[in-house]
Amino acid sequence: MIYAIYHHHYREHKINSSQIKQIIEKDLITEKSLNLDIKVSRQYLKYIDKESLERSDGFWLKYAVIKGMLNKFDYYASSNASYGVEINPLHDERYLYEYVEQKYSDLRGVQIFMRDNAAENLVVIASTGIGKTEAALLWVGKSKAFYTLPLKVSINAIYERIANGYGYKSEKVTLLHSDALSYLISNEDEAEDNKAFMKYQASKAFSYPITVCTIDQLFAFVYKAAGSEILLATLKYSKLIIDEIQAYSPEIVAKIIYGLKLITDIGGKFAIITATMPPIFEHFMQKLLGKDVYKKPPEPFYSTEKARHKIKYIKAEIDYDKIKAESKTKKVLVICNTVKKAQEIYAELKDECNAYVLHSHFIKKHRDMLETNIKAFAECCKAKGVWISTQIVEASLDIDFDLLITEMCPADNLLQRMGRCYRKRPYEGDEPNVLIYDTENGKGTVYEYTNIYDASVKYLAEYDGEIFEEEDKIEYVNKVYNTDDLQDSDYYKEIEKTIKNMTEIVPNKYSLNDAKKNIRDIESVVVMPEKIYTETNAHGDIDRWIETIKDRNIKSGNSKKIKANDNLYSLTLSLNPYSSKALKRDKSSIARDIDIFRIPLGYEFYEDKGQGIGLINGEMYENEAEGGNSPFV
Numbered sequence: 001m002i003y004a005i006y007h008h009h010y011r012e013h014k015i016n017s018s019q020i021k022q023i024i025e026k027d028l029i030t031e032k033s034l035n036l037d038i039k040v041s042r043q044y045l046k047y048i049d050k051e052s053l054e055r056s057d058g059f060w061l062k063y064a065v066i067k068g069m070l071n072k073f074d075y076y077a078s079s080n081a082s083y084g085v086e087i088n089p090l091h092d093e094r095y096l097y098e099y100v101e102q103k104y105s106d107l108r109g110v111q112i113f114m115r116d117n118a119a120e121n122l123v124v125i126a127s128t129g130i131g132k133t134e135a136a137l138l139w140v141g142k143s144k145a146f147y148t149l150p151l152k153v154s155i156n157a158i159y160e161r162i163a164n165g166y167g168y169k170s171e172k173v174t175l176l177h178s179d180a181l182s183y184l185i186s187n188e189d190e191a192e193d194n195k196a197f198m199k200y201q202a203s204k205a206f207s208y209p210i211t212v213c214t215i216d217q218l219f220a221f222v223y224k225a226a227g228s229e230i231l232l233a234t235l236k237y238s239k240l241i242i243d244e245i246q247a248y249s250p251e252i253v254a255k256i257i258y259g260l261k262l263i264t265d266i267g268g269k270f271a272i273i274t275a276t277m278p279p280i281f282e283h284f285m286q287k288l289l290g291k292d293v294y295k296k297p298p299e300p301f302y303s304t305e306k307a308r309h310k311i312k313y314i315k316a317e318i319d320y321d322k323i324k325a326e327s328k329t330k331k332v333l334v335i336c337n338t339v340k341k342a343q344e345i346y347a348e349l350k351d352e353c354n355a356y357v358l359h360s361h362f363i364k365k366h367r368d369m370l371e372t373n374i375k376a377f378a379e380c381c382k383a384k385g386v387w388i389s390t391q392i393v394e395a396s397l398d399i400d401f402d403l404l405i406t407e408m409c410p411a412d413n414l415l416q417r418m419g420r421c422y423r424k425r426p427y428e429g430d431e432p433n434v435l436i437y438d439t440e441n442g443k444g445t446v447y448e449y450t451n452i453y454d455a456s457v458k459y460l461a462e463y464d465g466e467i468f469e470e471e472d473k474i475e476y477v478n479k480v481y482n483t484d485d486l487q488d489s490d491y492y493k494e495i496e497k498t499i500k501n502m503t504e505i506v507p508n509k510y511s512l513n514d515a516k517k518n519i520r521d522i523e524s525v526v527v528m529p530e531k532i533y534t535e536t537n538a539h540g541d542i543d544r545w546i547e548t549i550k551d552r553n554i555k556s557g558n559s560k561k562i563k564a565n566d567n568l569y570s571l572t573l574s575l576n577p578y579s580s581k582a583l584k585r586d587k588s589s590i591a592r593d594i595d596i597f598r599i600p601l602g603y604e605f606y607e608d609k610g611q612g613i614g615l616i617n618g619e620m621y622e623n624e625a626e627g628g629n630s631p632f633v
Helices: 002-006 017-028 042-048 057-079 096-103 109-116 132-140 152-164 180-187 195-204 219-223 229-236 250-265 279-289 320-326 339-349 364-379 411-418 450-463 470-480 490-503 512-520 530-539 541-550 559-569 581-585
Strands: 122-125 144-148 173-176 210-213 238-243 269-274 311-314 331-335 355-358 385-389 403-407 434-437 525-529 573-575 588-591 594-599 602-606 611-616
Touching: 002 057, 057 229, 057 250, 096 132, 109 122, 109 132, 122 132, 132 144, 132 152, 132 238, 132 269, 152 173, 152 210, 173 180, 173 195, 180 195, 180 559, 195 559, 219 229, 219 250, 219 512, 229 238, 229 250, 238 250, 250 269, 250 279, 250 490, 279 490, 311 450, 320 331, 320 339, 320 403, 339 355, 339 385, 339 611, 355 364, 355 611, 364 385, 403 411, 411 450, 411 470, 450 470, 450 490, 525 530, 530 541, 530 594, 530 602, 541 559, 541 588, 559 594
Parallel strands: 122 269, 144 210, 144 238, 173 210, 238 269, 311 434, 331 385, 331 403, 355 385, 403 434, 525 594
Antiparallel strands: 525 573, 588 594, 602 611
C-alpha cells in the first residue's frame, strides 16, 4: 500500500526519508482542513524505494492492483468526464447476455456450454459459423468484459455486431485499437463536437461494460511496466475473451499465456474460443497455469452443415492458365505468401481477365477502398473474375469465393484461408474447390519455422483429393502442432524462452509505450510514397493538415485536428524498416515531430477502376515509366 501510494505518480528523482517526513509534518499535518493525526514511522519508509521492492510476482500483483485502482479513480476525478468510473451495463434493466438469449432462443451446444459454465475459465474449440461470438457473450453474463481479436477489421466487425445486432444500446459497448479514434469519428454520431473523442477517452479509461480490442491494448502489464497496473487491476474484476488464439505468433502466444497466469492469480476470468487450438499451446498453459485452472468440453463443437471444402495439393508453381480459365465463370481468390508474389500474379493477369489485387502495400485510403470492393464483389451474384491477395484476407474479411487457389503455408494459416471459400454454404461438386500449390515461397522467411511448414505438408497428404471435414481440420492441426514432435524444435524453444523471459522481468523497467510495442512484436515505419505526397500537396493540403495538427490553440479532442490527422495518415502505409534499400537510404520526414517519412518508390492505383499494383519496390521502381496520366488521381 505504501509503495503504491508513493509511486502513484511517476517521479524522475528520489525523495529521501527526511524529505518525506518534512512533507508530512509541515504540509499535511499543519493543514487544518484535513484534520489529520499522523505519526511517522521510519520502518515503513523503506517501502518507497524501488530498489528494495520484492521481485516476486506475488508482491508485484498486490501492488499492481492497488496502484491500478488508485490510477483509475485519479484519472476519472481529474477528467471532468460525463461518463462514470464504470459505465452502467444495464439497458432497459437488462444485460447484454439477456438480449443475446432473446434473439437466439434456440441455443446451440457451444452456447449452452459457455452459458452454463460462466463461473469457469474455459478453452472452447468450435467450428467457424457455429455461434462462438454469442456463446462468449453468454459466458460474460453480468460481468464487465474485454473481447480480444488479432485484427482491427475483425474488431470493427464484432463491435458493429454487438452494438447493432442484438438490440443492446451502442453506448454500452466500445472498441479499442490503434485506429479506434478514426473509426469512431467516421462511424459514430458526429452531431456533437468531441463526442467521438469523449467515447475514445472513456474507452482508454476502460469504463465500458464491453470493450472489443487488440491484445496489445490490454497485455502491457506482462512487462510490469509503470502505468500498466490499471490494466491488470481492471482485469481482476472482468472477464477476458481471447478469440482465435492460433492466429498469433509463438512469441505473442507465450506472452498471452503468461498474462493469463497473472490474471488468474488475482482472480480474473478468461475464455479462449477458437476454431483450432494447437496442442503445444495447451501444453504450456498447463505447465504454467496448472491443469485445473480451466475447463474444456469433452469434444470440440462441430458445424452440423455439410463439408465445405475438397482439397488438392500440387507441388508446383501456381498455374496462371488455370486462373484465367476459372475466372471466366467463377469468383476466384488467389492467396500468396508475399506481397511481391501477389503483385507478380496481378501483373501477369490484369490484361487478360477481370483481375484485382489487395495487399498491405497500399496506402490506407486505397486499402480501405479495396476491402470494400472485395466484399461487394464476393456478395454480387453476377460477379466473375479473380482477386489476388496475401495473408491479410485470412481472418480479417467476411468474404465467400467459389474457388481458392493458394500457396502452401502452415496448417493454421491454411485453414484460415479456406474460410474465404464456400464460407457459408456446403460444397457438393466433384472437382476440388481448394487448390494448394507448394511453391515454398516464404518458407523460412515469412514462415520462419520450417519444421511447422514441413509438417503441414506431410500431414496434408492424408487428405489430398478428399472432402476436408470440420473434424479433419482440427485433427490436422493437432498432428502438425503435436507437442511430442515439437519438443526439440525452435518453435517450442521460442515459446519456452519467451515465458522464461517474462517471468524474469523487473518491475518498472519498461515504459508503457515500449511494453505495447513489444506485445505487438512488429517493427514498422510509417511511409508516404513520393508520388502521393507531391500530388496531394500540390495545393498545400498536407501543409495545412500538419499546421492544424501542430496548432496548440486547437484542443487535441477537436474534430478539426482529428480529421487533419486522419487525412494525413490515410495517405500512408507501414513497412518493415528492412524491406527496402530506399527506406534505409532515401527517406525523409514530412515534418518535424511527425513520424511519417516520404519514400522515393513508385506507386500505382487508379481510383476510378479500383485497380493498381500499389507500392512499387526495388527494380520495378527503377524501370517504371514516367509521365502520362497519374494513377493516384
